[in-house]
Amino acid sequence: MKHTTNGSLMTDIILETFKLNGLLVLEGDLLINDLGLTSARWKVLGALSNGPGPMTVSDIARMMGQSRQAVQRLSNEMIQAGLLETQPNPKHQRAKLMKLTGKGKRAYEQAMQKQIPWVNSIAENFKEKELKLVSSLLEKLISQLDS
Amino acid sequence: MKHTTNGSLMTDIILETFKLNGLLVLEGDLLINDLGLTSARWKVLGALSNGPGPMTVSDIARMMGQSRQAVQRLSNEMIQAGLLETQPNPKHQRAKLMKLTGKGKRAYEQAMQKQIPWVNSIAENFKEKELKLVSSLLEKLISQLDS
DNA sequence: TATAAAATGACAACATGTTGACACTATATA
DNA sequence: TATATAGTGTCAACATGTTGTCATTTTATA
Numbered sequence: 001m002k003h004t005t006n007g008s009l010m011t012d013i014i015l016e017t018f019k020l021n022g023l024l025v026l027e028g029d030l031l032i033n034d035l036g037l038t039s040a041r042w043k044v045l046g047a048l049s050n051g052p053g054p055m056t057v058s059d060i061a062r063m064m065g066q067s068r069q070a071v072q073r074l075s076n077e078m079i080q081a082g083l084l085e086t087q088p089n090p091k092h093q094r095a096k097l098m099k100l101t102g103k104g105k106r107a108y109e110q111a112m113q114k115q116i117p118w119v120n121s122i123a124e125n126f127k128e129k130e131l132k133l134v135s136s137l138l139e140k141l142i143s144q145l146d147s
Numbered sequence: 148m149k150h151t152t153n154g155s156l157m158t159d160i161i162l163e164t165f166k167l168n169g170l171l172v173l174e175g176d177l178l179i180n181d182l183g184l185t186s187a188r189w190k191v192l193g194a195l196s197n198g199p200g201p202m203t204v205s206d207i208a209r210m211m212g213q214s215r216q217a218v219q220r221l222s223n224e225m226i227q228a229g230l231l232e233t234q235p236n237p238k239h240q241r242a243k244l245m246k247l248t249g250k251g252k253r254a255y256e257q258a259m260q261k262q263i264p265w266v267n268s269i270a271e272n273f274k275e276k277e278l279k280l281v282s283s284l285l286e287k288l289i290s291q292l293d294s
Numbered sequence: 295t296a297t298a299a300a301a302t303g304a305c306a307a308c309a310t311g312t313t314g315a316c317a318c319t320a321t322a323t324a
Numbered sequence: 325t326a327t328a329t330a331g332t333g334t335c336a337a338c339a340t341g342t343t344g345t346c347a348t349t350t351t352a353t354a
Binding site: 172185186187213214216217220221238239240241242 | 309310311312313318319320
Binding site: 009018138 | 151153162164172174211262270271272278280284288
């Protein structure tokens with residue numbers, strides 16, 4: 001059995017995704033390491049910042065597409081670091097709600113102030129139409145795999 | 148400072164790349180775990196299969212865009228597992244050349260026999276033109292970051 | 295209501311990746 | 325040729341992710 005034309009192109013995209021992911025994590029860490037953040041913590045801050053409000057660890061994990069255990073460990077560390085705090089969850093006795101502290105909010109804002117010029121500069125070499133197409137194709141691919 | 152239109156779209160693409168990477172690794176592991184392979188080992192087999200011939204660990208690492216130490220550990224394990232073997236390197240006394248064993252070749256072929264129908268099926272929901280555009284944009288993005 | 299099923303936090307084991315440091319080898323250059 | 329520079333294997337520490345298991349809590353259902 002052989003790759004179809006599309007299958008071969010999709011294989012290229014998959015390998016590119018692996019490589020790009022590694023590069024992006026490295027760049028992200030580099031961008032914000034002076035803020036006491038890492039790419040992993042940044043993603044948690046982002047989930048809480050862009051989410052509907054305080055969320056449980058499991059909510060955050062589902063939003064990020066990661067295991068709740070991974071997010072749990074990060075969250076615990078981030079509470080120790082003063083970036084997150086818990087508040088009681090009326091819906092669940094054990095699953096406390098996570099929210100950003102003032103320090104967490106400031107860290108996220110500072111991170112975004114670094115990310116914005118960085119990403120704007122990278123993105124200016126592309127056409128808006130192309131970026132839209134890529135984003136929507138990746139989204140479609142994710143929802144196909146995320147079953 | 149704010150995101151430009153392109154910067155905002157590129158940020159979406161970055162977050163999608165994180166999520167897609169995780170899903171792809173999981174799917175890959177699932178696809179081939181009955182062959183005694185993992186996504187990580189598969190990538191090494193792929194590098195050697197698609198490369199110009201026997202390569203050093205450092206060569207493979209550069210090709211995969213990963214640290215040589217990570218590839219070294221995988222390679223050592225894969226030699227133990229009989230998937231790879233070394234041969235002397237006339238160019239370098241310590242940096243031996245890595246090549247696939249018969250078992251390694253068969254494992255890679257079996258993996259591809261699983262990957263091909265899987266990726267063909269996923270890819271048939273997309274247009275060739277779009278896939279080409281996505282692949283080339285990702286490639287361009289990688290080369291921008293890979294400095 | 296009683297009980298089965300699902301969700302959650304905690305802990306452990308493991309896989310995969312990074313970086314740093316060290317000794318050794320190969321290569322470029324003064 | 326002598327020496328600085330770069331590449332390489334090895335080892336260690338660590339970050340980030342997975343899965344499995346267990347006890348507990350919540351939710352769904354018979």
